[in-house]
Amino acid sequence: MHDLVLTGARLGDGRQNAWLSIANGRIAAIGDDSPPAARTQISLEGDLVLPALTDAHLHLDKTLFGTPWLPHAAGPTRMSRIETDATVLPSLPRSTCDRAGALIRRCVAHGTGHLRTHVDITTAFGLKALEGVLEAKAAHAGACTVQTVAFPQAGVMRSRGAVELLDAAMRAGADLVGGIDPCEVDRDPKGQLDAVFAIASRHGVGIDIHLHEPGEMGLFSLQEICARTRAIGLQGRVAVSHGFCLGGVAESKQKSAAEMMAEAGVTLVTHGAGGSTLPPIALLRGEGVSVICGNDDIRDTWSPYGTADMLERAAVIGWRADFRTDETLEALFEMISIDGARALGIAEHGVAPGLPANLFTLPAEGVPEAIGQHPQRRMVIFGGRIVARDGIYLG
Ligand SMILES: [Zn+2]
Numbered sequence: 156m157h158d159l160v161l162t163g164a165r166l167g168d169g170r171q172n173a174w175l176s177i178a179n180g181r182i183a184a185i186g187d188d189s190p191p192a193a194r195t196q197i198s199l200e201g202d203l204v205l206p207a208l209t210d211a212h213l214h215l216d217k218t219l220f221g222t223p224w225l226p227h228a229a230g231p232t233r234m235s236r237i238e239t240d241a242t243v244l245p246s247l248p249r250s251t252c253d254r255a256g257a258l259i260r261r262c263v264a265h266g267t268g269h270l271r272t273h274v275d276i277t278t279a280f281g282l283k284a285l286e287g288v289l290e291a292k293a294a295h296a297g298a299c300t301v302q303t304v305a306f307p308q309a310g311v312m313r314s315r316g317a318v319e320l321l322d323a324a325m326r327a328g329a330d331l332v333g334g335i336d337p338c339e340v341d342r343d344p345k346g347q348l349d350a351v352f353a354i355a356s357r358h359g360v361g362i363d364i365h366l367h368e369p370g371e372m373g374l375f376s377l378q379e380i381c382a383r384t385r386a387i388g389l390q391g392r393v394a395v396s397h398g399f400c401l402g403g404v405a406e407s408k409q410k411s412a413a414e415m416m417a418e419a420g421v422t423l424v425t426h427g428a429g430g431s432t433l434p435p436i437a438l439l440r441g442e443g444v445s446v447i448c449g450n451d452d453i454r455d456t457w458s459p460y461g462t463a464d465m466l467e468r469a470a471v472i473g474w475r476a477d478f479r480t481d482e483t484l485e486a487l488f489e490m491i492s493i494d495g496a497r498a499l500g501i502a503e504h505g506v507a508p509g510l511p512a513n514l515f516t517l518p519a520e521g522v523p524e525a526i527g528q529h530p531q532r533r534m535v536i537f538g539g540r541i542v543a544r545d546g547i548y549l550g
Pocket residue numbers: 212213214273365396451452
C-alpha cells in the first residue's frame with residue numbers, strides 16, 4: 156500500500172492524465188494505467204507536476220517578512236545599506252529566527268525545496284544572525300533543505316577580527332564560506348581571497364562569493380577566484396554570485412571568462428538585478444558554465460521587492476535576458492531546479508521513480524507557461540509530505 160497517489164497529473168514531458176504514487180518519502184512509480192492502492196488519493200485535475208525549485212541565493216537573516224512594513228532606510232550606496240543593517244536589524248520587533256522562518260515558509264509555499272542563504276558574519280552581529288538562521292532551518296527541516304554561507308558583508312581585510320569570525324562561523328555550523336568584492340570593499344583582493352580559500356581548505360567546505368564589481372575590475376577578481384579554485388582542487392564547489400562584470404565587458408572577454416569558469420568548475424548565481432549589467436546567460440551556458448538563480452533580497456533592509464517565488468524570479472531574469480521562446484524558458488527552468496540542486500550538492504532531484512518526492516503542482520500546460528505566468532502553486536510536497544496547499548504553508 157502506497158502512502159499517496161496523485162491522479163490526473165500532467166507531467167513535464169507532456170504526458171497527461173498520469174498518476175504518481177509516493178511511498179516512504181519517495182516517488183514509488185509513475186504510470187498512466189489504473190493507479191495503485193494508497194492510503195490517500197488526490198486528483199490533480201490536470202495540474203502540472205514539477206520538481207522542487209532551488210533558490211540558490213537569498214538572505215534569510217535580513218528579511219523583514221513577519222514584521223510590519225518598514226520604509227527603506229538606507230542611502231543609495233552598498234556601503235550605506237551595510238551600515239544601516241547594523242542599526243536596523245537589531246532593533247526589529249521580531250528575532251532573526253522568526254523572520255527567517257516566515258520567509259522560509261513563503262519559499263516553501265511557492266514550491267522551493269532547496270535554499271542557499273547567505274548570513275551576515277560581521278563584527279556588529281558576531282554569530283547571532285547565523286544562530287537565528289540555524290534555528291529556523293532546524294524548525295523547517297521537514298519542508299526544505301537550507302544551506303548557510305558565512306557571509307562577510309562588511310568585508311574581510313578591512314574589518315578587524317573578520318577572518319577569525321568566519322572561522323568561528325564554520326565551527327558553529329555554516330556550510331560554506333563567503334566573500335565580497337575583494338577589490339572594491341577590501342581594496343586587498345589577494346588578502347581576502349587567500350583568507351577565504353584558506354578557510355574553505357581548513358574546513359573542507361565550498362565557497363560562494365558576492366562579486367558586484369563592474370567591468371575589468373570584476374573580471375580581475377573572477378580570474379583570481381578561478382585560479383585559486385583550480386589550485387586547491389575546489390572545482391564544482393565554488394560559486395560567484397552576481398558577476399555583474401560579465402555583462403559589462405566585450406563579447407570576446409565574456410567568452411574567455413566563460414571558458415575559464417567552465418574549466419575551473421565555477422558556478423554563476425544570478426538574480427537578474429535591476430540597475431546592473433546582466434551576465435550573458437546563454438553564452439555562459441553554451442560554454443558549459445553552470446548558471447543558477449536566486450531571489451537575493453526578498454522584502455528586506457536592502458530592497459522592498461520580492462515575493463520569494465522562484466518561478467516569478469525566473470520570469471524577471473528571462474525578461475531581462477530577452478528570453479521569449481519555449482526553449483529558453485525551459486532553460487530557465489533547468490537553472491531554477493535541476494542545475495540549482497546539482498550546484499548545491501543535492502544528488503537526487505527530479506520527477507522520476509526512486510527519487511525523493513520533492514515536487515509541486517500548478518495549473519499550467521507546461522514549463523514555459525509555468526515560468527511566463529507563474530500561477531499560484533496548488534500543492535507542494537517535500538519528502539513525500541504535503542507541506543503547502545494553495546499558497547498556504549501547512550508545516
Ligand atoms: Zn546577496
